[in-house]
Amino acid sequence: MKEREIFLLRRACDARMQAYAPYSNFHVGCAIEATDGRIVLGANVENACYRLGQCAEQVALGAAQQTFGMDSIARIAIVGGPVETAGGGALITPCGGCRQAIAEAQALCGAPIEIICGNADGSACSRHTLPELLPGAFTLTQR
Template sequence: MTDEQLLGQARAAAAKAYAPYSNFQVGCAIESVDGEVVTGANMENACYRLGLCAEQSALTAAQHQFGLDKVARIAVVGGTDATVCTPCGGCRQAILEAAHLSGRDVEIICSSGDGSAVERHRIGELIPFGFGPQNL
């Protein structure tokens, strides 16, 4: 699967987000080492802390579909303008957990909502000195 195809699946997921309060729709697509893809979108709640990020939604689907240890790369798309959407701190921690389980420095392809800007990062770059299973 090409980067653009994976980003396209993340964009399609973002279109299904439930974001009536922020109007900031985020979608995430996760590809496994075997080429399977799962998606997720953010879901807000009137009780703000009960909301769910797109990455957490997709990571849950990945665990159920093929296991976190098989996460190969992740695409995140959000917003409506040219600002690149990267995972929040909590999602970075959750992605790091998958990276530790897989033994891979998972690639994250981040895009703006309008598709005009794309950045590529590794989870080790986004959350250096991360806390993971080996720290317990």
């Protein structure tokens, strides 16, 4: 892994520790890096009314918009898994809704966003482009 990826995964792990997931026990953290190097974090927040819960990526995208604008996103790192995951567990990827939200950000950027998907402790990762994760995404240009 590259040094910057390791740093971003560690920040996503920090965010994961702030997740509120009493129902699923699946804690997710997300770190988003701007083109100028600034970083914002997000963690999943569950709710007894399931549809009111928020994914870590959505929380982080909202923070990115408020901090530096979604048009300045360079890369996103996501980690997650059950709290008691030993040895890092399996790699996770964004859900379908979050993939579409990332597509919206990428359309604003006009450049590919690197998506780094990690395991619970960030010790392993895979790198993806949006077309790999969401072929044929609906974007602003298709209105």
